[in-house]
Amino acid sequence: MLYLLRKLGIFVFTLWVAATLNFILPRLVPGDPVSVMLAKYQGRLDPSAVDALKIAYGLNDLGSPMSQYLSYxxxxxxxxxxxxxxxFPTPVIDVIRMALPYTLGLIGVTTIISFVLGSALGLYSGWRRGRAVADSLTPAALFLNAMPYFWFGLILLYIFAFQLRWFPLSGALDPFPGNTFSAGWWGSLLRHAALPVFTILVTSVGGWLITMRNNVINVAGEDYLAFARAKGLTERRIITRYVLRNALLPSFTAFGMALGFVVGGSILTEIVFSYPGLGFYLYQSVTNLDYPLMQAIFFFIALAVLLANLLVDFVNVILDPRIREGRA
Structure with missing residues (x-):
């Protein structure tokens, strides 16, 4: 219990630090949104119009930095x-509500699938090492893991969307997909998500495979496996009860981090496919110096990462008895 309370205290403190940095860092970026707009119009705006824009965007005199911070x-x-x-004038929270389901559906589901698939292949590759198929998985995983996913996505987009026209070039839905959650709506959603999902899967499975394979090899040399064999346990029971559980713990911690970063979206993938997730809007907010949207997305990313780490700590207490006993 003391371990969990300490983790909860660290969570609250870290979230406050992240929120404070989230307030400071965007204000260190040179320029402001009105300056960006003036550059687009090459300065052809009346000074009174510039002042009106600053008032509308909330960029006029907002008081001292401390009052701004407390208001924030x-x-x-x-x-x-x-x-x-x-x-403008869309509230930031409405933009988050609009983009978050697309990011969770695309990046979240893909992260879970890639973790499960990569861990299963890594378990097989590590436990059956020395066999042709198992050993061939490692160089393939290294190649896929080293391949830039935005480059791979551009290739898929050019071949299957631009040349063959099997999939849409951009967006998350057709202009008129039908009623929400209807068969036509789901079909449109899946067609638009197919190439981004395949891109992320192919380029991320390799990392989970290599990590799991290394963990399995390390666990395979432990004395308790020899003891389990001496007791006459079946190979399936040894794998599920001893190998998988102990090899999965380090990967599970990394998986929690990956789930936390899901909220930020896969920025380059969403930009390549013009997929309207949080990563796409984060890029738009940075290029347009949209401070409120930028701060909100950064805050949700920090919150998701911290919550994912807290959840991993809770699960580790259940999976690892050494933590419950205070030995780890």
């Missing part, structure tokens, strides 16, 4: 992130 923290506690500048 109060908004976080209320769930009020202000209005998006690049999508």
């Amino acid at each position: 923290l109060g908004g976080l506690l209320r769930g009020d992130f202000g209005r998006s500048i690049s999508l």
Whole structure:
């Protein structure tokens, strides 16, 4: 219990630090949204119009930095992130609600599938090493893991979307997909997600495979496996009860981190496929100096990573008895 309370305290403190940095860092970026707009119009705006834009965007005199900071923290506690500048006057929370389901559906589901598939292949490759198929998985995984996923995505987009026209070039849905959750709507959603999903799967499975294979090889040399064989346990029971459980613990910690970063989306993949997830809007907010949207997405990324780590700590207490007994 003391271990979990300590982790909970670290979670709260780290979240406050992340929120504070989230307030400071965007303000260190040179320029402001109105300057970006003036550059687009090459300065052909009346000074009074510039002042009106600053007032509309909330960029006029906002008081001292401390008052701005306290107002920012109060908004976080209320769930009020202000209005998006690049999508004015849409509230930031509405942009998050619109983009988050696409990111969770695309990146979240793909991360889970790649972890399960990569871990299963890594278990096979590590336990059956010395066999042709098992040993061939390692160089293939290294090649796929080293391949830039945005480059692979561009190749898929050019061949299957531009040349063959089997899949759409961009977006998450057709202009008129039908009623929400209807058969036509699901078909449109899956067609648009097929290439991004395949891109992420192919380029991420290799990392999980290599990690799991190394863990299995390390576990295979432990004395308790020899003892389990001496007791006459079947190979299936040895794998599921001893090998998998102990080899999965280090991978599970990394998996928790990966789930946390799901909220940020796979930025380059979403940009390549123009997929309207949080990663795509994060890029748009940075290029347009959209401080409210930028801060909100960064905050949700930090919150998701910290929650994922806290969840991993809770699960590790269940899986690893050494933590419950205070020995780890």
